[in-house]
Amino acid sequence: MAWVTHLAAIRDNQDQSAFAEVFGYFAPRVKAFLMKSGASPDLAEDVTQEVMATLWRKAHMFDPAKASVSTWIFTIARNRRIDVLRKQRRPEPEDLTWGPEAEPDQEDVLALQQESAQLGEAIAALPDKQRELIVRAYYGELTHSEIADATGLPLGTIKSRIRLALDRLRHQLK
Amino acid sequence: MNEIKHHLTDALLMAYSAGSLPEGFNLVVATHISMCDECRARMHEFDTVGGAVMDAEAPEGLSDGSFAATLALIAAEPKDAIVAKPAKGDLPAPLQDYVGGNLADVKWRKVGGGVRQAILKTDKSASVRLLHIPAGAQMPDHGHRGTELTLVLQGAFKDETDRFGAGDIEVASEDDHHQPVAEMGQDCICLAATDAPLRFNSWIPRIAQPFLRI
Ligand SMILES: [Zn+2]
Ligand SMILES: [Zn+2]
Numbered sequence: 001m002a003w004v005t006h007l008a009a010i011r012d013n014q015d016q017s018a019f020a021e022v023f024g025y026f027a028p029r030v031k032a033f034l035m036k037s038g039a040s041p042d043l044a045e046d047v048t049q050e051v052m053a054t055l056w057r058k059a060h061m062f063d064p065a066k067a068s069v070s071t072w073i074f075t076i077a078r079n080r081r082i083d084v085l086r087k088q089r090r091p092e093p094e095d096l097t098w099g100p101e102a103e104p105d106q107e108d109v110l111a112l113q114q115e116s117a118q119l120g121e122a123i124a125a126l127p128d129k130q131r132e133l134i135v136r137a138y139y140g141e142l143t144h145s146e147i148a149d150a151t152g153l154p155l156g157t158i159k160s161r162i163r164l165a166l167d168r169l170r171h172q173l174k
Numbered sequence: 175m176n177e178i179k180h181h182l183t184d185a186l187l188m189a190y191s192a193g194s195l196p197e198g199f200n201l202v203v204a205t206h207i208s209m210c211d212e213c214r215a216r217m218h219e220f221d222t223v224g225g226a227v228m229d230a231e232a233p234e235g236l237s238d239g240s241f242a243a244t245l246a247l248i249a250a251e252p253k254d255a256i257v258a259k260p261a262k263g264d265l266p267a268p269l270q271d272y273v274g275g276n277l278a279d280v281k282w283r284k285v286g287g288g289v290r291q292a293i294l295k296t297d298k299s300a301s302v303r304l305l306h307i308p309a310g311a312q313m314p315d316h317g318h319r320g321t322e323l324t325l326v327l328q329g330a331f332k333d334e335t336d337r338f339g340a341g342d343i344e345v346a347s348e349d350d351h352h353q354p355v356a357e358m359g360q361d362c363i364c365l366a367a368t369d370a371p372l373r374f375n376s377w378i379p380r381i382a383q384p385f386l387r388i
Pocket of ligand 1: 178180206
């Protein structure tokens with residue numbers, strides 16, 4: 001939850017000390033993630049800087065009722081990885097008509113942030129072999145058909161936590 | 175829009191979220207999600223899994239000047255302009271980007287049997303095309319050497335597995351063999367992607383295959 005407040009401070013006040021804290025926590029994780037995904041340490045470092053700069057520039061697009069800060073940073077890092085490492089365009093789904101301009105309901109924000117944290121705990125609690133498969137999928141090491149085998153994992157029960165929060169959200173917005 | 179009955183598989187959504195699909199498949203997935211709230215919610219779930227994976231990484235040390243270098247990047251280009259959303263066309267936004275406009279801007283080519291196609295430009299790892307099938311027309315009977323995604327944008331088709339209406343996606347793999355037939359009443363427009371050439375049973379489409387780039 002704390003990171004959501006940091007993002008708001010960056011968005012509303014260009015708060016550099018909040019940015020420094022977000023950087024201090026997330027940049028080393030983004031770099032590690034990119035290196036595991038096949039980037040050299042130098043490239044991973046460069047791309048991490050771009051990802052963190054994007055976070056600053058797009059802070060007004062962050063919607064805490066739709067994603068946790070780590071989820072949002074992951075999507076930025078993943079898109080840069082596709083761009084830089086795979087030299088591919090990334091088609092993104094059409095934005096819904098409701099935008100981040102509408103102030104999200106605090107209860108939904110809180111629920112979504114809690115669910116996201118619980119999802120992280122649930123993944124950490126998986127047996128090593130199963131967790132390993134999920135992690136490798138997100139490093140881009142598994143093909144679509146290899147992933148098909150991995151989705152038989154008890155991921156379904158884990159995901160349903162986040163599903164409930166998002167479903168509630170979508171119904172309110174309709 | 176009628177209710178969507180055929181959705182993306184978990185494997186496709188996870189691969190889309192992980193960023194490991196060919197560009198052509200990403201386009202079909204992004205277009206379906208643009209039409210389907212259910213799969214949009216599932217995509218958010220898979221993105222959340224990705225965020226949790228990244229969050230759990232053992233931190234990798236950054237070079238001393240890294241934070242200063244990031245501030246320099248920001249100073250060079252401080253904030254993204256809030257871009258106004260373009261006027262809504264008759265194609266979902268990701269597809270509009272590839273077509274370069276609306277349905278009327280698609281550059282169709284005849285491929286026989288009244289069927290028209292327009293191949294969209296993506297990287298080579300998969301091929302993706304729009305298909306315009308006249309109401310009641312049949313596609314050639316075929317099998318698959320890889321995965322084929324067919325998303326219905328308008329009208330409907332039926333094959334051996336089921337009926338697919340607007341918004342529905344059919345995911346066919348090596349074991350599947352089918353002959354899609356467009357329903358009567360309205361021409362059927364589909365977005366179809368394959369990561370390997372199809373396997374045709376009759377010789378006419380087989381001869382035409384190199385020209386059609388199917
Ligand atoms: Zn769907
Ligand atoms: Zn087929």
